[in-house]
Amino acid sequence: MTFDEIYNYSCEDPEKFWGEVAEDVHWYKKWDNVLDDSDAPFYRWFSGAETNVCHNAVDIHVEQGRGDQLAIIHDSPITGSQQKITYSELKSRVARFAGVLKDLGVEKGDRVILYMPMIPEAVVSMLACARIGAVHSVVFGGFASNELAVRIDDCQPKVIVAASCGLEPGRVVEYKPLLDKAIELSSHSPDKCVVFQRPQAVATMRTGRDIDWAEAVKNSKDADCVAVAATDPLYILYTSGTTGEPKGVVRDTGGGIVALKWSMKNIYDVKPGDVYWAASDVGWVVGHSYIVYAPLFNGNTTVVFEGKPVGTPDPGVFWRIISEHNVKVLFTAPTAFRAIKKEDPSGAYLKEYDISCLESLFLAGERTDPDTLNWAKHHLGVPIIDHWWQTETGWSICSNCPGIELLPIKDGSPTRPVPGWQLEALDEDGHSVKPGQIGALVVKLPLPPGTFPTLWNARQRHFDSYLKTFPGYYETGDAGFIDEEGYVFVMSRTDDVINIAGHRLSTGAIEEVLAAHPDVAECAVMGVNDTLKGELPLGCLVLNSGVNRDPSDIVAESIAMVREKIGPVAAFKLATVVKRLPKTRSGKILRGTMKKIADNTEWKMPATIDDPAILDEISESLADLGYPKNNQT
Ligand code: COA
Ligand code: AMP
Numbered sequence: 169m170t171f172d173e174i175y176n177y178s179c180e181d182p183e184k185f186w187g188e189v190a191e192d193v194h195w196y197k198k199w200d201n202v203l204d205d206s207d208a209p210f211y212r213w214f215s216g217a218e219t220n221v222c223h224n225a226v227d228i229h230v231e232q233g234r235g236d237q238l239a240i241i242h243d244s245p246i247t248g249s250q251q252k253i254t255y256s257e258l259k260s261r262v263a264r265f266a267g268v269l270k271d272l273g274v275e276k277g278d279r280v281i282l283y284m285p286m287i288p289e290a291v292v293s294m295l296a297c298a299r300i301g302a303v304h305s306v307v308f309g310g311f312a313s314n315e316l317a318v319r320i321d322d323c324q325p326k327v328i329v330a331a332s333c334g335l336e337p338g339r340v341v342e343y344k345p346l347l348d349k350a351i352e353l354s355s356h357s358p359d360k361c362v363v364f365q366r367p368q369a370v371a372t373m374r375t376g377r378d379i380d381w382a383e384a385v386k387n388s389k390d391a392d393c394v395a396v397a398a399t400d401p402l403y404i405l406y407t408s409g410t411t412g413e414p415k416g417v418v419r420d421t422g423g424g425i426v427a428l429k430w431s432m433k434n435i436y437d438v439k440p441g442d443v444y445w446a447a448s449d450v451g452w453v454v455g456h457s458y459i460v461y462a463p464l465f466n467g468n469t470t471v472v473f474e475g476k477p478v479g480t481p482d483p484g485v486f487w488r489i490i491s492e493h494n495v496k497v498l499f500t501a502p503t504a505f506r507a508i509k510k511e512d513p514s515g516a517y518l519k520e521y522d523i524s525c526l527e528s529l530f531l532a533g534e535r536t537d538p539d540t541l542n543w544a545k546h547h548l549g550v551p552i553i554d555h556w557w558q559t560e561t562g563w564s565i566c567s568n569c570p571g572i573e574l575l576p577i578k579d580g581s582p583t584r585p586v587p588g589w590q591l592e593a594l595d596e597d598g599h600s601v602k603p604g605q606i607g608a609l610v611v612k613l614p615l616p617p618g619t620f621p622t623l624w625n626a627r628q629r630h631f632d633s634y635l636k637t638f639p640g641y642y643e644t645g646d647a648g649f650i651d652e653e654g655y656v657f658v659m660s661r662t663d664d665v666i667n668i669a670g671h672r673l674s675t676g677a678i679e680e681v682l683a684a685h686p687d688v689a690e691c692a693v694m695g696v697n698d699t700l701k702g703e704l705p706l707g708c709l710v711l712n713s714g715v716n717r718d719p720s721d722i723v724a725e726s727i728a729m730v731r732e733k734i735g736p737v738a739a740f741k742l743a744t745v746v747k748r749l750p751k752t753r754s755g756k757i758l759r760g761t762m763k764k765i766a767d768n769t770e771w772k773m774p775a776t777i778d779d780p781a782i783l784d785e786i787s788e789s790l791a792d793l794g795y796p797k798n799n800q801t
Contacts, residue, residue, distance in 0.1 A: 186617055189430045220394060265385060266300050272326070277302070280297050322416055342371070401624075408674035412677040428618055443493050443495045445495045445498050448533075478510075484512070487521040490521070502670070555582045594638055609644045673705065679693050694706055697767045744789045766798075
């Protein structure tokens with residue numbers, strides 16, 4: 169069947185389409201309804217069915233004769249080590265760690281927070297939770313204690329599993345003191361913490377609460393997979409919204425297995441046994457879907473990489489891994505390629521490796537700029553596929569689907585909506601805009617399986633954030649256009665979310681931290697263009713009247729506060745003191761105009777501005793930070 173035929177079928181009869189796809193999954197009990205619309209606009213897929221994620225990811229492959237195939241290749245250029253784990257071995261490790269969790273009283277539906285770096289034990293703990301029906305919530309290692317504490321209070325874990333440390337180039341990040349502090353800060357306390365000790369930093373344990381992973385595993389028994397409802401949550405993954413309070417995106421069990429397994433064959437075009445590498449982190453949705461679950465559902469070998477695209481040790485590390493492990497498909501963020509391109513513009517490192525095994529490169533997390541696309545195309549000689557998705561959607565909204573039919577690639581476009589996704593661009597009044605005109609990108613409900621059924625404990629926020637503005641549609645929060653041929657171009661966010669090195673952060677959350685500085689009266693944070701990371705947050709601070717300290721001290725303290733409260737991942741290093749903030753007459757801060765000034769793009773004086781002179785002051789202050797002065801056109 170052609171792409172168009174499959175796409176049209178998925179839209180005309182989604183229940184039949186996904187019902188057929190779901191035959192490829194192991195169920196203990198089949199569904200009563202493929203699609204349950206009894207609570208619309210909140211929809212559920214495969215209600216009444218029972219299954220288990222871990223069974224579909226691990227046990228089934230051992231049963232079907234793939235036990236000796238590698239499930240995981242862990243490659244850590246930072247420690248100079250590798251581990252190769254077969255499906256049989258993965259099953260034993262997961263079953264045993266599931267036994268540990270059970271011994272600690274973790275039951276179906278209980279939450280377990282995982283604060284882990286890129287080591288096999290992170291994958292093992294995720295699968296162990298799934299095995300016994302517990303709901304995991306992985307917290308990215310680059311977040312600080314305060315962010316971890318917020319998540320602890322929101323999902324109230326019975327147990328937290330952490331490693332003693334993560335490893336950044338040239339820096340050991342001790343997780344255990346961060347965890348101890350987070351538990352001090354949070355109102356909820358977990359019953360127990362299981363700590364995986366790494367030799368680079370051995371954690372001090374708290375008697376009575378902390379348990380050593382290795383000891384616990386020695387003293388436990390294997391636990392089996394339990395049947396859970398297809399609609400039971402598999403995990404909660406927190407992501408940035410417009411406020412400082414993160415959103416707990418829930419992924420349910422059955423739909424997740426169905427959609428992710430389908431995506432491996434149809435989007436990424438990999439077959440069981442192929443080596444697939446998503447160079448991201450288990451703390452992000454890409455890591456959940458494409459380091460852990462999808463490749464394992466599909467019987468692939470997944471590469472778990474602890475390193476960076478450059479500096480570990482050089483910009484050839486991606487090529488080394490592709491050639492050494494026979495990687496067929498690589499998935500990463502454009503920023504990783506920009507980093508490689510910057511250090512090795514001529515692609516000299518590529519000449520040292522044979523990467524002929526690579527069949528395609530998928531990029532997501534931010535728009536692939538044409539420069540990066542062309543550099544990758546020139547040097548790799550394989551299709552470079554930009555695809556667009558979000559934590560909420562769990563898999564691609566738009567992508568080229570080489571597993572079905574490779575469509576012509578257009579620079580700057582993630583191609584067309586994937587089967588299952590009915591995308592439209594709407595104007596403010598909810599009317600479709602003409603091809604080529606920018607509008608809010610929205611998806612007709614119901615979203616396909618594998619997307620988020622809800623936000624953890626926040627049904628109203630779910631409705632208000634995504635379903636309210638355009639009734640009958642899911643609002644992606646992205647703006648863009650659809651051309652005459654149905655190709656989609658995702659141009660910008662419609663909210664205060666910014667994208668730093670493929671990581672999503674909220675300017676509102678950074679502003680909340682800055683506003684807490686005793687000398688700061690008000691502030692505004694915006695994402696300004698950066699050639700490496702796509703965007704960087706830049707803060708403008710207005711000081712309380714009467715403050716006569718050195719502004720550079722206040723800037724330094726503010727930067728330290730953001731690192732302390734949100735974490736190094738916020739990459740907040742640009743701030744300046746300004747006299748006043750530009751506002752509309754109704755008091756709305758004109759962040760967009762300030763961004764244009766910093767980005768040195770054309771800007772016009774907003775008609776609603778309260779006092780036009782303020783924008784000249786802003787331009788002056790930004791010039792002090794090294795941004796060229798940019799006067800209005
Ligand atoms: N634990 C602790 N700290 C972390 C961390 C982690 N897991 N990940 C990042 N950090 C820290 C970094 O050490 C850095 O700290 P610093 O300010 O002391 O230097 C800061 O957070 C910012 O990190 P990062 O965004 O990784 O920037 P970088 O300058 O170290 O590296 C790139 C730049 C482009 C190489 C890097 O951003 C990259 O590899 N990006 C790929 C992004 C990606 O995979 N996105 C996932 C979506 S697909
Ligand atoms: P996250 O939830 O962290 O995956 O971030 C999702 C957001 O990243 C999207 O809403 C987009 O703003 C942006 N994004 C992700 N992939 C792409 C892409 N291929 N093109 C443009 N923007 C993207």
